[in-house]
Amino acid sequence: MKYYVALSLLVFNFFLTFSQSDDQPSVWSYEAIKVSETEFDIVISGDIYDGWHIYSQFTDENGSMPSELTFEKEGEDYTLQGKASESKTYREYSDIFEVEETFFKNKAVFTQRIELLKPDLKQIEVNLFYQICKEVCIPKEEVFYISLTGEAAVVVDKNVDDRSKELSAALILDLKNKDLLASGGADSVDVKTSLWTIFGLGFLGGLIALLTPCVFPMIPLTVSFFTKQSGTKSKGIINALLYGFFIVLIYLLLSLPFHLFDSVDSQILNTIATNVWLNVGFFVIFIFFAFSFFGYYELTLPSSWANKMDSASSKVGGGIGIFFMAVTLAIVSFSCTGPILGGLLGSTALADGDVATNLTAGMLGFGVALALPFALFALFPAWLNSLPKSGGWMTTVKVALGFFELALAFKFLSNADLVANWGIFKREIFIGIWVVLFVLLTLYLFGIFRFPHDGPKQKMSLGRKISAALSAAFAVYLILGLVKVTDLKLLSGFPPPAFYSVMETESDCPLGIDCFKDFEEGLAYAKKANKPILLDFTGWACVNCRKMEENVWSESDIYPILKEEYVLISLYIDDRKELPEAEQFDFKYESGRVKTIKTIGEKWGTFQTLNFNAASQPYYVVLSPDLEVLNAAVQYTDKDTYREWLKKGISSFRKLTHLKE
Incomplete structure (x- = not known):
């Protein structure tokens, strides 16, 4: 788990460093209402998009960050009469912070009365810092120049010269009929990767993890334990189902840190996909994962963790004891599940939508797939007899996964190359690397070469022969694409574009x-x-x-x-x-x-x-x-x-x- 946590922290450090967004889920207006010759009510109003919310100035300090108004030159040009009042707010208990939080929905209005110290003051400057949230929270800062005379306020330029103003103005188009852009209907389509698709990817990853030597042997042992040690059949079934539920819960909780970083940008997915060094970082991590699957080393967590969890499950007993048993499984199986979870993180990075929500859906699918056999075999223990015996085939599964991890690693390196315009991993080189990887996988499956943790050489099973044939067919498909016999449409989006080529092309x-x-x-x-x-x-x-x-x-x-x-x-x-x-x-x-x-x-x-x-x-x-x-x-x-x-x-x-x- 410590490796996974370290990976999460590494990713978030990149997020916090490189994330930026100019998307505006709120629109602000302001006015100064004259109360007397020396008093004004400064009213700042925000229209908030559906589904978003902004925290009040008065929300619990132990929860999310409150909104904060800063009045420039307060005490010098004018004084504040008390604290700014607010429009209607809502309260809701936060399970994360365990406090009641206060926030605005749809509309936020701050009203602050000021008293002038300088009767000839014409305008004031107000800074508003706030968080606007919808699954993730985006910190925002608005600066308002508010006229007290009815004349247009003068915006104070901050280090922006005339040349910058001219180039900035050139970016803004005088579009006509602009309302048509978002007219909706069949003409406006925004298709995002379905959460069910992400859930399916996670579920598939969990099924693959079941076939690894870290998990598969645990199924009959654990189910037998529950059915024999629980006293009655019904209690054994209930305990096994509870065990499966806790497995799902544990993997679901692993996605929680991605929801807790309030400063994560709403456009973080684009940042993941396009930041050069983050993609290089993913490349290195996936290479590391791949060689662990090849058997050169193991990603193991401290054995003391598993021992403590196992001891706790024995001492506590009941539902809490079963929870610790599920944690023990997660720790013991990490050497096989860790790289697959890393692949799941990479898949969500390449998908559309909110990365935290995607990862939660993927983790949910992974946990459900991992927990499913424990529940099913507890309900139908006779099925245990139909399970294949543990053996060398599980090592084969791990090695095959290692080759897939390598293929995904080079996708991230290709992203970095494209974005940075290095010109190194052009289309033919990228496809050539994949050809080599799947040719090597084919040779391995046919037993031409072996890895350190392979057992004694045995007769090839039918499943291994079929897998080798499929790998060989895919390698041939890639070769045909390399020589341009086929267009590789099945892989659209993964290789670099056709015009990013080592060959001289008429057009880029x-x-x-x-x-x-x-x-x-x-x-x-x-x-x-x-x-x-x-x-x-x-x-x-x-x-x-x-x-x-x-x-x-x-x-x-x-x-x-x-x-x-x-x-x-x-x-x-x-x-x-x-x-x-x-x-x-x-x-x-x-x-x-x-x-x-x-x-x-x-x-x-x-x-x-x-x-x-x-x-x-x-x-x-x-x-x-x-x-x-x-x-x-x-x-x-x-x-x-x-x-x-x-x-x-x-x-x-x-x-x-x-x-x-």
Whole structure:
């Protein structure tokens, strides 16, 4: 467990260092209401998106962080009359902090009365620090410049020069018909990885863990213990079911730390997928896991932990004793389950949605699969006779898992290479590495070579022969993709894109379509060619972006539309290549926060958020050359929906052109 906790802390340290979000789940307004010649009520109001909440100033100090108002130059220009009052709040008990917390839903209003010390004071500056939460909590800071005279307040620029202001202004588009972007319906699709899919991945991981030598032999021993030591059959069944429940609970609790870090960003998944050093870190960790499965060392927890848990289960007895037995199983089996849990963490990092929720769903699936046989065999003990005997086949399972861990490791290294533009792991090299891995797995399964912990060589079983054949078939499939006999659509999103190649390619755009990677250049060409714009917010490490390009864009009735009817502008949000020094600048948000734009990805990420209030990829928008929005925005979707969406954009453009003529 200590290795898993260390991994969790390592991941969160990266999260806390690199996470940033410009998504705004709340919108703020403010006003100064004159009460007398020297008194004003400062009213700050926030509209909160459905499902989100903001903590009160008066929430229990032992719980989540309260909101905090700071009035600049208070005591110098004016004084505060008491504490700021609040609009309606709600109270709810927190199981995490074990206190009642006070928070706002839908609307938050702070009202603070001030008394002027300087009668000619024209405006004041107020800072609001708060947490806004929905499964994860995002710390926010807003800066308000509030006029006391009715005239426009003067925003105080903080280290933002004229050049930065000019470059910042250039990011903001004068979009027409902008409301159409989020019109909903069939035109606006946001498909995220289903929690059931994540649960299924966890369940599959748990089933695989059952077949390992750390877990499989425990099934008959544990079930026999409950059925023989419980006195009656019914009590034995109840104890075994309780044992299974505690197994599920333990693995579910392992995801809890991912919900407790209040400063985790709402866009953390994108950070995981695109941060160079975090991906390199995952690569190293998965290599470490793989070689433990190969038998070169074991990931074992201190034996004293297992001994203490086992001793506690004997002394305490009852339900608590059974809980300690479940903890003992988790500790003893860690050398086999730890790397699989690491793989589960990696899978949730590559999926869409909230990482903490995804991980909880995955852990739940893992725990259910691991606990299921203990419950089923307790209910039907005769089934124990049908279980295969423990033996060398379990070692084979571990080695096969080691090769899969290696394959996943190189996916993370490929992500780092793509985002950082190293140009090392191009498509052919990545596929070549996978070919080598699955050829080696095939040779191992056929008994050509062995690992340190393999037992005596035995006659190949039918299952091993089938597994070897499947591995060989997959290696052949990869080789056919390497020589471009097939397009590897089954692996869409995992290998680097086709244009990221060691071969000289005519285009560095998807499928060889002419594209622009700078918005202004693409816009100028669209005006010249009088064609609509397909604005493609994408990412080098975006799996769903590759799936759209390779499975949807490549369709025979979609590809010609993209190539001939639209001007494609692809903006890579995770591109870590630095902008020329003359193009780097400081961008100041309305809140007063200043963000330095140094990389291409930072520029286009800010551009996407400012103009389209979105931060996910893929994200597609169709515009006219005059910046008229032609259709609702669309995200990851199916080919039929995307085809009709493209056609509707063209139809809207033609109608618009006809009206102007």
